Amino acid sequence: MKIGDIFVEISAREYNQQVQKLEVKLQDPNDINIKVDGRVVKILLKELESVEVLGDYLKLYPQGLLFRGTLSQFLTRLPLNFIQVSRSTVINLNFLQKVEPALSGNKIAKLYSGQTVSISRRYWKDVRERILQ
Secondary structure, eight states: OOTTOOOOOOOOSSOOHHHHHHHHHHHOOSEEEEEETTEEEEEEGGGOOEEEEETTEEEEETTOOEEEOOHHHHHTTSOTTEEEEETTEEEEGGGEEEEEEOTTSOEEEEETTSOEEEEOHHHHHHHHHHHTO
């Protein structure tokens, strides 16, 4: 190890799903592979703005790719700059331009691409804490 390197050790009584999730978060991958129509596609995480649930599928923006999966499973594969903002949407905080109030009591997240995403009241507290860190 060199000066400035960070060393993290994970210890647990058993290797379970929580430990696995923590390992994925600590690795902070640059890309992930997804299966789309029988082929494997590499997604660069620095380009992924948001993920939306469409029935049994997830849609990646701005790529426009649809693939089968659940949001909760996919979120475990993403680094910490991604946060769930509603039951059906995850955004990359690196693309968040501003947050505005909506008439319903929810918030509207505006991304640099021009995309707007609703932040539900249920998730707002977590989103606000992450934004203000």
